[in-house]
Amino acid sequence: MERTIGKFNPQPKHAAGEVTISCESCLVRDQALCGKLNVDELIAINQISRRRRLKAGQRITLDDEAPEYFGIVLSGSVKLTKVLPDGRQQIVGLLFPSDFVGRPFEQQAGCHAEAATDVNLCAFPAGPFERLARDYPAIQHQLFRFALSQLSAAQDWMLLLGRKTAREKVISLLLMFAGRLSETGCAAGKTSNRLEFALPLSRSDIADYLGLTLETVSRQFRVLKSEELIRLHGSRGVTILDLDRLRASFSHPTA
Amino acid sequence: MERTIGKFNPQPKHAAGEVTISCESCLVRDQALCGKLNVDELIAINQISRRRRLKAGQRITLDDEAPEYFGIVLSGSVKLTKVLPDGRQQIVGLLFPSDFVGRPFEQQAGCHAEAATDVNLCAFPAGPFERLARDYPAIQHQLFRFALSQLSAAQDWMLLLGRKTAREKVISLLLMFAGRLSETGCAAGKTSNRLEFALPLSRSDIADYLGLTLETVSRQFRVLKSEELIRLHGSRGVTILDLDRLRASFSHPTA
DNA sequence: TGCATCCCTTGATCAAAATCAACCTGCCGC
DNA sequence: GCGGCAGGTTGATTTTGATCAAGGGATGCA
DSSP states (O other), X not given: OOXXXXXOOOOOOOBTTBOOOOGGGOSSTTTSXXXXXXXXXXXXXXXXXXXXXXXXXXXXXXXXXXXXXXXXXXXXXXXXXXXXXXXXXXXXXXXXXXXXXXXXXXXXXXXXXXXXXXXXXXXXXXXXXXXXXXXXXXXXXXXXXXXXXXXXXXXXXXXHHHHOOHHHHHHHHHHHHHHHHHHTTOSBOSSTTOEEEEOSSOHHHHHHHHTXXXXXXXXXXXXXXXXXXXXXXXXTEEEESOHHHHHHTSSSOOO | OOOOOOOOOOOOOOBTTBOOOOGGGOSSTTTSGGGGOOHHHHHHXXXXXXXXXXXXXXXXXXXTSOOXXXXXXXXXXXXXXXXXXXXXXXXXXXXXXXXXESOTTOSSOOSEEEESSOEEEEEEEHHHHHHHHHHOHXXXXXXXXXXXXXXXXXXXXXXXXXXXXXXXHHHHHHHHHHHHHHHTTOSBOSSTTOEEEEOSSOHHHHHHHHXXXXXXXXXXXXXXXXXXXXXXXXXXXXXXXXXXXXXXXXXXXXX
């Protein structure tokens, strides 16, 4: 389903550290919600978009404040976390390129959002974006569908958190990364069964994502390595040596 | 923000076991998504709605099939579960009166939905409802907002599943029930600090909701009972004797 | 070059919750 | 009233992953 944007010339509006971008050259457009919009809607959304660069660790929103902007991840990953009063924390969502960041029409962000790696964002100021969503039902429709896919992912993760063992959690995480990172072109896959990529999270973040301690995560990586299922390079690099065998040894080591 | 439906006479269409209902007498309308619709939208939605009664345990959808209808819970509770190939299962959502059941525009339901108790549903056939959602942006808007609130609840639950202790999980569950059941009028609260209600789930379902075993759930109930925080009547009846003290003894028993 | 820091790994021990196993209890049909 | 059964409780034991503790390796800076 090919689409052309046609000719349009959004008036460039410049502000400190921000540049007007054009959807024409956008690499994630087809996978993002913009990919399903028509030319008018795309022009409208392009008019209010500003590129934003975030360094790893940079906060986007606090859980109890209304965010000033929403956005679509162009590169890198954004993590969403919830924290208990005593400091225990849980990563409740991880956003990859083409994912939408933020909750239009909600008063509170609901969780802390921060850049897990360096991030490029196609950002939309909250107010104008909400107006656009109201004016163009197609935008609202795409937002709804994205919310449903996020809900579905959250429910899969609940099954993981509530019922899977440490080994199964780590393998599920690797397979999830393999899926998301290869579809967004962030993985260097040799064959269909072998895949190399950089983990977007530290050991401690992985622990907070899986509901484990970082020691347990580290040990499980070591176990998978000793089974020749994965290879580790430095602290962030991973190679899945055999995706099928990794899936097969989900619950128990395979001979 | 008062609303009136005005006069309208939907043509009654009868089918086996189904009756046309009127939104005028609907008890959950104000809290459900219908509460935010205008007269035209309400009439349109009323035209396609059929009341449906489900007995406890009755299946609504399987996770890999497209549901034939969506609905709004009028009474009772609906549980959403995910299952691992070996049978381990996790309840990933619980729907109360005024909540919307189903995922419009998705090909698969994503999880098993079944009546946890006897349920009354205001049901909408899938196709016509999706057409309505496309025709009336306000309906889509309400669906979107409901999806966001579900997402938020799911994320709170992820924090519970990943980071809370058994005691904290059980207390969180009781407080969640207290909130949802009292706002939907299903609890007999004596004072603001004391609340009595029937658990909508069996011990084993509670275990599947909290990511625990049923033995652990049973033991935690017993502990809370011995601390005089709750009282148990039969297997489903609970009285929270002091909501504040229950909240305060979240992590550790209070003297 | 050396020191400090951050992140990760590894080992020893501990504890929370799972598992295994009876045993109640209330409810149903007969 | 009696047997059977589902759901719930209780106890003994085991296990998984947490906790406590120490050490390693990369990176940055003086």
